[in-house]
């Protein structure tokens with residue numbers, strides 16, 4: 585007999601209460617497109633202020649306990665001091681992202697560059713990011729490479745893969761037993777003919793070659809339009825090679841819009857595969873990270889809304905009557921099975937997620953609570969002068 589709806593709600597609330605969504609430090613800085621980066625008042629000037637803003641999101645949602653850093657955007661004198669600053673604010677430093685996509689030397693590639701001197705420089709930066717992980721106590725090193733080519737013949741595709749594999753292997757050997765390497769793929773941009781890690785298959789192949797501490801990151805904005813991302817997720821979960829997500833949404837390309845904003849049904853379908861494969865279990869080790877840019881909207885509120893979108897989609901996935909679904913699937917009841925999934929998707933989970941917040945002693949409406957806190961006005965008043973943080977490109 586299928587668990588009662590009440591039973592499913594209770595189980596869902598327990599899961600939702602334990603959810604952890606990691607925020608990107610760079611979402612709190614100025615960002616934009618090649619056309620314009622619109623500066624916003626009150627934007628952080630350093631990683632300490634970025635962490636303080638991220639802590640506001642955790643303060644009001646209760647499920648954003650860690651902040652990912654990007655190096656060198658978040659370089660500080662002493663990472664231990666930054667980690668203690670985060671702890672005082674109730675959060676911790678999470679994933680360390682290595683940036684090898686903004687140095688002039690990397691025009692023809694970083695670890696895949698034809699010039700061994702440039703490859704050495706890039707690999708040394710990746711190794712330096714592992715040193716940062718040692719200082720912050722971070723588990724994950726996330727690697728996204730802008731490496732690629734723009735014209736056929738520009739470089740040898742296979743040779744670049746050899747160079748990539750060599751660099752990854754050297755960094756992999758440097759990892760401590762509890763540390764992981766997360767390899768992120770992207771179909772195009774900034775390269776427009778080949779990207780050296782363009783798709784899940786290439787990332788998966790390199791991670792298999794490296795070993796158990798190497799996993800794939802699925803950035804939801806990095807696929808060709810129409811790609812069935814939840815299929816990739818199901819496959820990587822089955823292979824125990826899904827390390828995490830960079831959540832965002834898009835209408836066209838790598839728009840980095842708020843997760844769930846452009847396609848909430850896709851986010852639900854992805855979370856359904858995660859839930860069904862036990863991906864919410866801590867031991868599954870899936871890093872649920874946001875990777876977004878709030879080019880024209882208030883950044884802290886944008887992050888709060890994004891976390892709420894993930895919570896609501898996760899709640900819908902947790903409300904699927906899995907026993908009835910399995911029975912319908914086994915019976916070949918196509919419409920019955922689809923209806924069970926759509927019933928969950930069409931369930932308004934906002935009251936349930938609000939109840940999770942109340943149970944945690946939080947205001948059921950984090951957006952309103954944040955607005956009432958006056959934090960937004962305070963940082964505009966306080967953060968005068970200095971250099972606002974951004975992508976520094």
Ligand code: LRH
Nearest residue numbers: 681728768803830838875
């Ligand atoms: C590349 C990417 C990657 C980050 C960057 C901020 O498009 O998704 O994850 O390093 O955005």
Ligand code: MN
Nearest residue numbers: 768803830875
């Ligand atoms: Mn990303």
